[in-house]
Amino acid sequence: MASNDINELEAWNERIFAHARGFGLDTYPQEFEICDHEQMLGYMAYSGMPSHYPHWSYGKNFEKLKTLYDYGVTGLPYEMVINSDPCLAYLMRDNSFLLNILTLAHVYAHNDFFKNNFTFSSIRAEFTIETFKAHADRVRRYIEDPSIGLEKVERLLDAAHALSLQCRRNLAIRKPTPAEQEERRLEESTPSPDPFQSIHRRTEYVPPDLTKTPLYPDEDILLFVRDHNPFLSDWEKDLLTIVHEETQYFIPQIDTKIMNEGWASLWHKRIMEELDLPQGMRLEFIVRHNQVLSPNIGGINPYYLGMKVWEDIEKRWDNPSAEEEREYGPRKKGGREKVFEVREVERDSSFLRRYLTEDLIREMNLFEYEARGNERVISRVADKESWRAIKETLIHNVGMSSVPVIKIEDADYNSNRVLLIKHYHEGRDLHLEYAEKTLQYLHQLWKREVVLETIINEKKSLLCFTDDRLVIKGLR
Amino acid sequence: METIFHPYHSSSAERSDRSAGDRLRHRQKVREAIRQNIADIIAEESIIGKDRDRIIKVPIRGVKEYRFVYGENAPGVGQGGDDAEPGQVIARDQGKDNGRQSGDQPGIDYYETDVTLEELVDIMFEDLELPFMERKLLREIEVEHHHRRKGYRKKGIRVHLDKRRTARSRLKRRKATHRKEGEELGSQRFPFHKDDLIYTHRVIETRRESNAVVFCIMDTSGSMDTMKKYLARSFFFLLYQFLNTKYQRVETVFIAHHTEAREVTEEEFFHKGESGGTFISSGYRRALEIIQQRYHPSLWNVYVFHCSDGDNFETDNSAALQAAGEIAEISNLFGYGEIKPLGSGYYGSSMIQFFSQLDRDNFQTVQIQRKEDIWPAFKSFLVKDRLRKEAG
Numbered sequence: 099m100a101s102n103d104i105n106e107l108e109a110w111n112e113r114i115f116a117h118a119r120g121f122g123l124d125t126y127p128q129e130f131e132i133c134d135h136e137q138m139l140g141y142m143a144y145s146g147m148p149s150h151y152p153h154w155s156y157g158k159n160f161e162k163l164k165t166l167y168d169y170g171v172t173g174l175p176y177e178m179v180i181n182s183d184p185c186l187a188y189l190m191r192d193n194s195f196l197l198n199i200l201t202l203a204h205v206y207a208h209n210d211f212f213k214n215n216f217t218f219s220s221i222r223a224e225f226t227i228e229t230f231k232a233h234a235d236r237v238r239r240y241i242e243d244p245s246i247g248l249e250k251v252e253r254l255l256d257a258a259h260a261l262s263l264q265c266r267r268n269l270a271i272r273k274p275t276p277a278e279q280e281e282r283r284l285e286e287s288t289p290s291p292d293p294f295q296s297i298h299r300r301t302e303y304v305p306p307d308l309t310k311t312p313l314y315p316d317e318d319i320l321l322f323v324r325d326h327n328p329f330l331s332d333w334e335k336d337l338l339t340i341v342h343e344e345t346q347y348f349i350p351q352i353d354t355k356i357m358n359e360g361w362a363s364l365w366h367k368r369i370m371e372e373l374d375l376p377q378g379m380r381l382e383f384i385v386r387h388n389q390v391l392s393p394n395i396g397g398i399n400p401y402y403l404g405m406k407v408w409e410d411i412e413k414r415w416d417n418p419s420a421e422e423e424r425e426y427g428p429r430k431k432g433g434r435e436k437v438f439e440v441r442e443v444e445r446d447s448s449f450l451r452r453y454l455t456e457d458l459i460r461e462m463n464l465f466e467y468e469a470r471g472n473e474r475v476i477s478r479v480a481d482k483e484s485w486r487a488i489k490e491t492l493i494h495n496v497g498m499s500s501v502p503v504i505k506i507e508d509a510d511y512n513s514n515r516v517l518l519i520k521h522y523h524e525g526r527d528l529h530l531e532y533a534e535k536t537l538q539y540l541h542q543l544w545k546r547e548v549v550l551e552t553i554i555n556e557k558k559s560l561l562c563f564t565d566d567r568l569v570i571k572g573l574r
Numbered sequence: 575m576e577t578i579f580h581p582y583h584s585s586s587a588e589r590s591d592r593s594a595g596d597r598l599r600h601r602q603k604v605r606e607a608i609r610q611n612i613a614d615i616i617a618e619e620s621i622i623g624k625d626r627d628r629i630i631k632v633p634i635r636g637v638k639e640y641r642f643v644y645g646e647n648a649p650g651v652g653q654g655g656d657d658a659e660p661g662q663v664i665a666r667d668q669g670k671d672n673g674r675q676s677g678d679q680p681g682i683d684y685y686e687t688d689v690t691l692e693e694l695v696d697i698m699f700e701d702l703e704l705p706f707m708e709r710k711l712l713r714e715i716e717v718e719h720h721h722r723r724k725g726y727r728k729k730g731i732r733v734h735l736d737k738r739r740t741a742r743s744r745l746k747r748r749k750a751t752h753r754k755e756g757e758e759l760g761s762q763r764f765p766f767h768k769d770d771l772i773y774t775h776r777v778i779e780t781r782r783e784s785n786a787v788v789f790c791i792m793d794t795s796g797s798m799d800t801m802k803k804y805l806a807r808s809f810f811f812l813l814y815q816f817l818n819t820k821y822q823r824v825e826t827v828f829i830a831h832h833t834e835a836r837e838v839t840e841e842e843f844f845h846k847g848e849s850g851g852t853f854i855s856s857g858y859r860r861a862l863e864i865i866q867q868r869y870h871p872s873l874w875n876v877y878v879f880h881c882s883d884g885d886n887f888e889t890d891n892s893a894a895l896q897a898a899g900e901i902a903e904i905s906n907l908f909g910y911g912e913i914k915p916l917g918s919g920y921y922g923s924s925m926i927q928f929f930s931q932l933d934r935d936n937f938q939t940v941q942i943q944r945k946e947d948i949w950p951a952f953k954s955f956l957v958k959d960r961l962r963k964e965a966g
Contacts, residue, residue, distance in 0.1 A: 104579055111577055132582040143593050154603055155639055157596030191582050260640050396652045396664050465658045468649040474665040477649060479658050492651040502642045529645035536640045
């Protein structure tokens with residue numbers, strides 16, 4: 099991009115930023131880096147990070163993206179934004195000028211979302227880039243260390259990656275320390291005062307087993323292994339920490355994909371409309387906007403779904419229907435105020451649960467499908483009876499809800515240092531081949547037998563991984 | 575102004591191929607995965623006598639990224655048109671990435687890669703641990719042109735234009751013209767005419783000794799499993815490649831036998847598992863018939879190789895021996911390979927000992943227990959051929 103283009107871009111940016119601020123968007127300072135498509139692919143493969151530790155899976159990512167791009171299956175995204183302070187985004191110089199302007203507007207809304215949504219509050223955005231850089235340096239150091247080397251580091255990272263998403267989801271809730279857990283355990287086992295104790299038989303006091311590890315089921319599998327496997331060396335523990343921390347960084351983004359993209363689309367549209375574009379650019383804007391926001395038939399386009407819901411919230415709070423008025427009373431807030439509140443306090447699952455209405459589901463013709471043999475078959479369509487079920491299924495498939503909840507129950511199962519983990523089954527079975535391989539990784543990290551309790555075909559089962567093979571035992 | 579623009583620097587773009595290392599590592603893993611499954615791939619693909627640039631799709635196991643994910647009974651939600659109805663099929667074959675679902679569905683991690691046959695052969699040689707010199711020998715197939723000149727023609731393609739003869743015929747015509755018209759040979763222009771052009775004519779010659787036919791005979795009785803077939807196939811493949819370096823035209827005939835023999839295609843040869851007992855003689859008899867009908871030994875160099883796991887019905891042994899003698903009579907080289915993967919063999923039913931009664935220069939028996947045995951076995955097999963060449 100030539101320098102006069104940059105000057106022009108800066109001129110446009112000034113206006114865009116003024117409008118963004120005028121709408122009430124509250125952003126971190128913003129930085130744009132101009133890159134070519136090859137660099138863009140590179141950033142995408144590493145989730146946008148300027149520096150990231152090496153692992154073959156990112157090479158696989160890159161190859162996949164490049165193949166798709168080269169064969170024209172997918173284009174490159176217009177925007178790639180990193181949640182950091184200052185917020186970093188990339189502009190592709192091969193893109194048209196209008197597309198870059200559109201990206202500017204879109205990025206400011208993401209920036210605002212990162213800064214204000216509660217799920218991101220657990221992240222120290224000012225350290226993002228530095229943290230990833232430090233992680234990369236540490237991993238590289240282990241690789242270069244002759245006593246460790248690439249093979250071992252890779253083996254450990256493979257295992258850690260497999261389990262990385264098995265961690266706490268709501269980071270806004272603080273995890274109680276072991277001392278606090280102990281206290282809580284004691285408190286729970288103390289019988290509550292009984293006003294009729296003179297006529298009741300006295301409940302027997304059972305002292306809680308405080309030696310049990312963990313006291314409460316623990317969802318942070320990597321951290322638990324790090325803290326409770328005495329056979330891990332320091333570099334292994336450090337790698338587990340690195341993978342865990344990186345995952346924690348991405349969880350809010352996974353968990354707010356629909357809201358975030360919808361939010362950015364909502365505002366880029368409004369900002370662009372304020373800009374009073376010349377005719378040619380205006381037409382191109384309409385085309386591009388409609389490309390991004392076109393419904394994805396057969397699947398879900400988060401941009402489209404998100405924006406629909408945002409617009410609907412604003413409309414319903416500005417002009418509530420008579421029916422709503424009757425049910426909820428007069429609105430205390432206007433639409434604008436409401437959407438800004440919602441962008442602060444919701445995540446995708448709660449956002450859809452509260453604001454995806456029956457009318458919207460019908461309007462978008464959402465349906466539920468299930469696998470039958472090799473086919474995907476529509477099982478429910480949006481009608482009076484099943485819209486709730488469709489909504490429920492959708493909520494179970496967004497963000498971290500699409501990852502099974504698995505917690506560590508006991509690190510000393512059968513007094514044998516066997517690791518017992520439990521799948522909190524809510525209707526969906528695990529994919530067994532994947533479960534087996536993942537258990538193998540956990541076995542590799544724990545260095546002893548691991549047992550997974552789950553439900554297979556409505557039958558409670560134990561998947562025991564030991565001595566390089568899986569044994570499935572049915573229970574009851 | 576809070577916003578900063580970092581301009582594009584082409585130098586940083588050149589430096590920024592940061593995924594190079596990870597891509598390399600990924601490709602190594604893919605290759606490794608292929609290597610680990612080479613037995614299955616070779617046993618499943620038709621590689622003998624195929625074009626070397628042929629692309630083969632190889633499913634890759636081992637570079638998947640496993641996690642805990644939901645399985646089959648987890649429903650999803652999509653957006654439809656107005657016509658969406660319960661029971662409507664929206665997609666088939668979850669193995670393919672149709673860009674519908676988010677990337678964390680297990681089906682999408684199914685991974686296939688394209689390799690050329692050339693690469694696959696490389697990997698196979700690697701797997702067999704062939705010495706490099708030998709590898710080179712097998713890979714470089716010399717292509718000789720067996721076009722022979724045969725006379726001249728008035729028509730032809732430009733490259734075959736015989737300039738000398740063309741010029742001469744122009745001169746002749748010029749002289750004749752002048753004589754007829756009685757003029758002096760002057761400086762008048764006398765261009766080439768279409769009739770002056772003379773082209774060389776070439777014919778493709780089939781040299782007798784450039785024909786070879788490989789008879790792959792294999793026992794397809796129930797006891798031949800995938801590993802045995804892989805070993806057999808590797809051996810046949812080496813033989814084919816080797817003969818390709820020596821002969822212009824190599825044909826292959828596949829004969830599968832159990833108690834009776836049939837000529838089959840390569841696919842069937844390696845895929846059709848059959849059951850039942852074994853009459854080795856039936857395979858040999860069928861080979862002899864085909865040789866009589868289509869590949870007369872006076873025109874063809876006949877190579878016969880037979881792979882079996884050594885089980886044969888006692889009653890058939892003498893017939894087999896006799897037929898083997900007849901084949902040895904008319905072929906350049908006749909080999910019998912007994913495939914007994916380690917631990918599976920019991921000594922009693924080996925045909926090798928039995929065939930030792932057959933005392934022919936060009937008959938060789940080899941025993942293959944592991945894939946490492948293939949190359950030595952192959953070499954010892956070929957020694958017999960060279961001896962015969964020297965003798966003859």
